[in-house]
Amino acid sequence: MSELTTRAGALDAADELAGVRKQFVLDEVVYLDGNSLGALPANVPGHVEDVVRRQWGELRIRSWDESGWWTAPERIGDRIAPLVGAAPGQIVVGDSTSVNVFKALVAAVRLADSAGAAGSAGSVGSAGAVGSVGSAGVAGSVGSGRDEILVDATTFPTDGYIAESAARMTGRTLRPVTPAEVPGALSDRTAAVLLNHVDYRTGRLHDLPSLTAAVHAAGAVAVWDLCHSAGALPVGLDEHGVDLAVGCTYKYLNGGPGSPAYLYVRRELQDRFDSPLPGWNSHAEPFGMRPAFEPAAGALRGRVGTPDILSMLALEAALEVWDGVRIEAVRAKSLALTDFFLECVAAYVPEGRVESVTPVAHSERGSQVALRCDDAGDVMKRLIERGVVGDFRHPDVLRFGFTPLYVGFADVERAARVLGEVLR
Amino acid sequence: MSELTTRAGALDAADELAGVRKQFVLDEVVYLDGNSLGALPANVPGHVEDVVRRQWGELRIRSWDESGWWTAPERIGDRIAPLVGAAPGQIVVGDSTSVNVFKALVAAVRLADSAGAAGSAGSVGSAGAVGSVGSAGVAGSVGSGRDEILVDATTFPTDGYIAESAARMTGRTLRPVTPAEVPGALSDRTAAVLLNHVDYRTGRLHDLPSLTAAVHAAGAVAVWDLCHSAGALPVGLDEHGVDLAVGCTYKYLNGGPGSPAYLYVRRELQDRFDSPLPGWNSHAEPFGMRPAFEPAAGALRGRVGTPDILSMLALEAALEVWDGVRIEAVRAKSLALTDFFLECVAAYVPEGRVESVTPVAHSERGSQVALRCDDAGDVMKRLIERGVVGDFRHPDVLRFGFTPLYVGFADVERAARVLGEVLR
Numbered sequence: 001m002s003e004l005t006t007r008a009g010a011l012d013a014a015d016e017l018a019g020v021r022k023q024f025v026l027d028e029v030v031y032l033d034g035n036s037l038g039a040l041p042a043n044v045p046g047h048v049e050d051v052v053r054r055q056w057g058e059l060r061i062r063s064w065d066e067s068g069w070w071t072a073p074e075r076i077g078d079r080i081a082p083l084v085g086a087a088p089g090q091i092v093v094g095d096s097t098s099v100n101v102f103k104a105l106v107a108a109v110r111l112a113d114s115a116g117a118a119g120s121a122g123s124v125g126s127a128g129a130v131g132s133v134g135s136a137g138v139a140g141s142v143g144s145g146r147d148e149i150l151v152d153a154t155t156f157p158t159d160g161y162i163a164e165s166a167a168r169m170t171g172r173t174l175r176p177v178t179p180a181e182v183p184g185a186l187s188d189r190t191a192a193v194l195l196n197h198v199d200y201r202t203g204r205l206h207d208l209p210s211l212t213a214a215v216h217a218a219g220a221v222a223v224w225d226l227c228h229s230a231g232a233l234p235v236g237l238d239e240h241g242v243d244l245a246v247g248c249t250y251k252y253l254n255g256g257p258g259s260p261a262y263l264y265v266r267r268e269l270q271d272r273f274d275s276p277l278p279g280w281n282s283h284a285e286p287f288g289m290r291p292a293f294e295p296a297a298g299a300l301r302g303r304v305g306t307p308d309i310l311s312m313l314a315l316e317a318a319l320e321v322w323d324g325v326r327i328e329a330v331r332a333k334s335l336a337l338t339d340f341f342l343e344c345v346a347a348y349v350p351e352g353r354v355e356s357v358t359p360v361a362h363s364e365r366g367s368q369v370a371l372r373c374d375d376a377g378d379v380m381k382r383l384i385e386r387g388v389v390g391d392f393r394h395p396d397v398l399r400f401g402f403t404p405l406y407v408g409f410a411d412v413e414r415a416a417r418v419l420g421e422v423l424r
Numbered sequence: 425m426s427e428l429t430t431r432a433g434a435l436d437a438a439d440e441l442a443g444v445r446k447q448f449v450l451d452e453v454v455y456l457d458g459n460s461l462g463a464l465p466a467n468v469p470g471h472v473e474d475v476v477r478r479q480w481g482e483l484r485i486r487s488w489d490e491s492g493w494w495t496a497p498e499r500i501g502d503r504i505a506p507l508v509g510a511a512p513g514q515i516v517v518g519d520s521t522s523v524n525v526f527k528a529l530v531a532a533v534r535l536a537d538s539a540g541a542a543g544s545a546g547s548v549g550s551a552g553a554v555g556s557v558g559s560a561g562v563a564g565s566v567g568s569g570r571d572e573i574l575v576d577a578t579t580f581p582t583d584g585y586i587a588e589s590a591a592r593m594t595g596r597t598l599r600p601v602t603p604a605e606v607p608g609a610l611s612d613r614t615a616a617v618l619l620n621h622v623d624y625r626t627g628r629l630h631d632l633p634s635l636t637a638a639v640h641a642a643g644a645v646a647v648w649d650l651c652h653s654a655g656a657l658p659v660g661l662d663e664h665g666v667d668l669a670v671g672c673t674y675k676y677l678n679g680g681p682g683s684p685a686y687l688y689v690r691r692e693l694q695d696r697f698d699s700p701l702p703g704w705n706s707h708a709e710p711f712g713m714r715p716a717f718e719p720a721a722g723a724l725r726g727r728v729g730t731p732d733i734l735s736m737l738a739l740e741a742a743l744e745v746w747d748g749v750r751i752e753a754v755r756a757k758s759l760a761l762t763d764f765f766l767e768c769v770a771a772y773v774p775e776g777r778v779e780s781v782t783p784v785a786h787s788e789r790g791s792q793v794a795l796r797c798d799d800a801g802d803v804m805k806r807l808i809e810r811g812v813v814g815d816f817r818h819p820d821v822l823r824f825g826f827t828p829l830y831v832g833f834a835d836v837e838r839a840a841r842v843l844g845e846v847l848r
Contacts, residue, residue, distance in 0.1 A: 025481040033485045040481035048476050048734070049469065056680055057449040057464035061457045061813065069681055096729025098703030099523055106593075153715070158704035158729060161717040165700050169530075169593045176715070201713075248730070256480055257493055257733035276589050279522030280582035289625075289818050291577070291600070293585040305520025305582060306672070309681035310472070311732040389485065394713050 004344055004413050011340065011409035017333050021406045023321045024254075030411040030418075032390045035228060035368050035401025038254030038318075047317035051310060069309050073260075073281075074300060076312060079319045080253070080262055083327055084226060084245070085236035090264055092302045093249070093312060097227060097261040098158045099277070100246040101194070103302060104263060105149065105166040106276040108192035108221035108244055113144045114272055115219070142171055146191035146220065149174050150182060156200040159225055163194050169276070179206045186218035193220055197235065198228035198366030201393050203358040205229070205366045209240040216241065227251060232367035232404070233331040237264055244269070252367065252403055255315030263302040270298050279304035321405060333404035334367040341369050341400065341412045348420030357397065371398040373423075382422045388415045428768055428837050435764065435833035441757050445830045447745045448678075454835040454842075456814045459652060459792050459825025462678030462742075471741035475734060496736050497705075497727050503743045504677070504686055507751055508650060508669070509660040514688050516726045517673070517736060521651060521685040522582045523701070524670040525618070527726060528687060529573065529590040530700040532616035532645035532668055537568040538696055539643070570615035570644065572597050574606060580624040583649055587618050593700070603630045610642035617644055621659065622652035622790030625817050627782040629653070629790045633664040640665065651675060656791035656828070657755040661688055668693070676791065676827055679739030687726040694722050703728035745829060757828040758791040765793050765824065765836045772844030781821065795822040797847075806846045812839045 012018060025040040055067040064070045077091030084091075095103075151163040153176035160176065167174035170191075177185045179195055186193070193215045198205050208224060215222040224245040229235055231252025237245055245264040249255035265273045275295070280286050281303035284294045295301040342356060354371040373379055373396060380392040390400040400415065436442060449464040479491040488494045501515030508515075519527075575587040577600035584600065591598035594615075601609045603619055610617070617639045622629050632648060639646040648669040653659055655676025661669055669688040673679035689697045699719070704710050705727035708718040719725040766780060778795040797803055797820060804816040814824040824839065 025477075027482070031484065037480075037485045037488075039484060040476065045473065045476045045481070048472060052464065052469045052472050052680070052738070053449075056461075057469070058451070060455065060463060061461045061815065063681065064461075095519065095523065096703065096732075098705075098729030099519065099701060102701055156704070157707070157713050157715060157717075160715055161702045161704065161707070164717060165702055169700060250730070256476070257487065258730045258736070259734075260732060261729075276593060277523060277526055278585045278589055279520065280580070280585065281522075283581070283585070287818060289581050291581060291584055293581075293588060305522030305685075306674070306682045308520075308684060308732045308735040310683075310735040310738055312682070314476070314734055391485065394711060 004347060008340070008409040008413040011336065015333060015408065016329055017325065017404055018408065020321060020325060021408065024406045026406060028387060030388045030415045032388065032400040032402065032407065032411075032415055034254070034403030034407070035251050035399070036391055037250055037257060038252060038403060039406055040256070041254055041318045041321050043320055044256065044314050044317045048310065048314050051313045069307070072309065072312050072316065073303050073307050076316050076319070077262055077299065079316065080230070080249070083253070083322060084230050084247070084264065085234060086238050086264055087267070090267055090299050091262050092299045093262045093315070094260045094303055094307045096258075097225070097246055097248045098162050099304075100261045100263045101159050101162045101225065102166055103275050103277055104223045104244040104246050105163055105192060105194055106170060107273050108223050109149065109166065109170045109172060110274045111221050111243070111269060111272055112146045112191035112219070113142070115144070144191065146189060147172050148189045149191055150185055150193040151176050152195045153178050154199055154201070155194070155196050155225070156227065159194060159196065179211065182211055183214045186214060186220065188219060190215075190218050190220040192223060194223045194225065196225045196228065200228055201370060201397055201399070203366045203368035203370050205233070205359070205364050208235070208242070212240050212242055228366055228368070231330070232334055234327050237266070242266065249315050251401075253315070254318045254321065256311060256318065259311045259315040260308060263299070265299050265302055270301065273301055275301055277304045281305055281307070325405070330404045334402055335362050335365065337402040337404060337407060337409065337412055338365060338367065338369050340409055341402070341416055344413050344416030345371070345419065348416050349423050350420070353423045354398070367404070368399060368401045371400070372396050373398050379422060383418060386418050386422065388418045428771060432764070432833040432837040435760065439757060439832065440753055441749065441828055442832065444745060444749060445832065448830045450830060452811060454812045454839045456812065456824040456826065456831065456839055458678070458827030458831070459675050459823070460815055461674055461681060462676060462827060463830055464680070465678055465742045465745050467744055468680065468738050468741045472734065472738050475737045493731070493733050496733065496740065497731050498724060500736060500740045500743070501686055501723065503740065504654070504673070507677070507746060508654050508671070508688065509658060510662050510688055511691070514691055514723050515686050516723045517686045517739070518684045518727055518731045520682075521649070521670055521672045522586050523728075524685045524687045525583050525586045525649065526590055527699050527701055528647045528668040528670050529587055529616060529618055530594060531697050532647050533573065533590065533594045533596060534698045535645050535667070535693060535696055536570045536615035536643070537566070539568070566595055568615065570613060571595075572599055572613045573615055574599050574601055574609055574617040576600070576619045577602050578623055578625070579618070579620050579649070580651065583618060583620065603635060606635055607638045610638060610644060612643060614639075614642050614644040616647060618647045618649065620649045620652065624652055625794060625821055625823070627790045627792035627794050629657070629783070629788050632659065632666070636664050636666055652790055652792070655754070656758055658751050662690070666690065673739050677739070678742045678745065680735060680742065683735045683739040684732060687723075689723050689726055694725065697725055699725055701728045705729055705731070749829070754828045758826055759786050759789065761826040761828060761831060761833065761836055762789060762791065762793050764833055765826070765840055768837050768840030769795070769843065772840050773847050774844070777847045778822070791828070792823060792825045795824070796820050797822050803846055807842060810842050810846065812842045
């Protein structure tokens with residue numbers, strides 16, 4: 001037994017989250033792809049069966065009230081809220097991440113306009129900046145003079161595509177910049193900034209507090225994409241004054257394939273949140289069937305159409321694994337896992353065969369390790385054949401995600417060891 | 425046994441679709457709310473269990489390929505296609521109806537602009553009208569002079585709210601008109617027209633072929649909402665030259681609560697379909713992770729983000745009940761059911777107590793009957809207590825939907841009889 005194997009055993013024995021693993025359906029595979037699709041929580045199948053057989057099959061239409069289907073988007077939003085540092089009443093679940101990026105970014109531009117119209121540039125989020133909703137954000141009118149949207153140039157592509165559409169439809173110019181370049185690119189022309197908390201490819205954690213502060217200092221609106229951070233590390237949305245945020249639920253939140261995304265709208269901004277997708281679910285009186293739109297109060301105005309109940313209630317059950325779990329403990333284990341993985345890779349993998357593109361500094365690291373490797377596509381296939389599942393990201397990255405709720409240190413040691421064998 | 429009871433028995437005995445009912449989970453309730461939420465097909469629970477336990481739980485990330493998750497939106501679209509008279513390759517499933525209305529209506533305006541730019545007003549759908557995508561539809565530019573969107577003023581509210589947003593974001597004026605007023609309202613200022621095939625409240629069937637022809641004669645783009653017709657009657661999208669269409673899948677298609685909606689993009693228009701929601705799933709090379717958006721070929725460019733697999737694959741299983749079912753037989757039975765219901769209501773309900781707002785003429789009737797009734801909310805509660813489930817639509821409508829796949833003539837007679845007892 002190698003020293004690393006011994007260490008892994010000791011680390012697992014001391015792991016305060018080790019007991020959570022039994023709440024997931026796992027097998028002999030080392031699953032390091034939970035940052036793409038989280039593993040199945042063991043309570044989900046039974047819950048989904050109840051939703052299908054009893055709630056849909058027996059109660060049918062009555063379930064919209066009796067089974068709480070109608071209020072699921074905000075109820076599940078409140079369940080996610082503590083994981084991202086949000087007080088209740090600010091998150092709704094529904095639609096894909098892409099659709100939520102569109103809602104958030106268009107609404108952000110309108111918020112910037114309404115703040116500008118109220119003469120309060122520089123204090124979008126302040127109580128004083130109560131602009132009027134309605135005229136702001138009309139196509140072609142850039143009343144605030146804020147004619148630019150900044151977007152993370154290293155973002156997961158869909159955010160950039162949707163940002164391009166949001167810019168086009170609000171008459172703004174989209175400027176892709178790296179997160180490091182954001183402070184220098186901000187000006188009184190900036191309406192909104194869309195950033196990723198953790199880079200999907202490199203695993204780099206961006207500095208949400210300081211970047212949000214810089215965006216606010218320039219009088220712009222900060223929109224964060226939490227897909228690769230929520231459930232893996234503390235986000236602190238309320239604490240850091242983030243304006244709007246979106247995230248998916250099928251990675252570290254284990255909601256299942258394509259489970260609905262969420263939208264965070266900070267409480268002080270909700271009255272001015274002006275959605276480009278004002279569906280009947282965001283109406284103040286959805287069953288009034290009124291021809292004129294009147295937005296609901298609160299985060300509910302981020303809803304759109306009828307929510308996809310099966311996927312949504314699977315997510316709700318999946319979130320039960322978080323009962324009693326502190327996100328700080330998750331973060332501590334995540335860093336210990338990725339540290340240990342890097343150490344094992346250094347020990348097992350021939351020198352020069354891979355190069356980590358994930359930052360060494362804890363303050364700059366998410367919950368994944370990305371290794372650059374010339375033949376990464378082929379290497380990942382061979383890893384998967386040998387029971388170590390990560391994923392390949394074009395053109396040359398081996399990506400390994402570490403979900404602290406179910407990945408242990410022995411898994412980490414084995415993954416690195418198998419990688420070494422494959423690369424030798 | 426009354427004459428109507430005897431007739432019901434005879435009609436059920438002669439019903440070629442009677443055998444389909446056993447493919448659904450039903451009980452002693454007369455379920456006339458399938459136009460809100462379709463009943464559970466019996467094969468769905470087992471299929472969903474396989475999706476959750478095996479595809480997600482065991483195969484995990486591999487299922488995107490191995491279980492066909494990635495291609496589900498277009499595969500299931502092709503399964504819906506024959507039910508709405510569409511050849512394969514023109515429908516994708518995903519997102520809510522509201523979100524699809526937004527995609528379709530913004531894209532319609534851009535199509536109208538690009539046709540205008542190409543000097544082909546009046547022939548949006550013709551092979552000659554190959555406008556360029558890209559500049560058309562930019563906020564504030566109304567290059568075509570087509571500065572109006574017409575919307576069905578009697579529409580289900582969400583379509584009107586979303587149309588208002590689409591108009592605002594493309595710099596157009598929204599003109600709500602009744603479907604009957606559309607021919608008179610069309611002009612060379614009309615960019616696009618959004619209409620409902622069947623009115624959600626009255627059950628009135630609008631004349632899709634002639635209205636589509638009128639829209640085209642004016643050089644505008646026709647967008648149809650099929651929520652209340654798909655699965656209940658032949659639609660003939662290809663035959664009648666409809667440009668774009670959307671519909672939900674949880675009513676007559678029985679896909680389950682909030683199952684994803686679909687978008688039809690006529691083949692000749694696909695190269696010019698310019699989505700306001702260009703997510704990574706609609707990219708020509710989604711895993712290329714390229715910073716620049718390049719739309720996929722075909723209907724796939726109607727996709728947006730990661731599809732909600734649980735809800736989507738429940739729908740796919742639900743669509744199996746259509747194997748061997750002719751939509752013409754469904755339509756014939758639907759009309760017979762609603763005719764018989766109106767006859768039974770006339771026989772059982774005290775004179776003057778209710779008034780049908782659903783057209784008598786077959787050519788103007790969908791698959792529901794709406795009865796105006798002063799105390800409709802209270803009456804519907806009492807009907808439901810007595811095992812007859814319809815729904816109440818504000819302010820004074822009792823709405824009864826007739827799903828020919830599982831509603832029989834004895835159900836119809838019983839529903840009318842109980843209604844008579846409640847109202848006496």
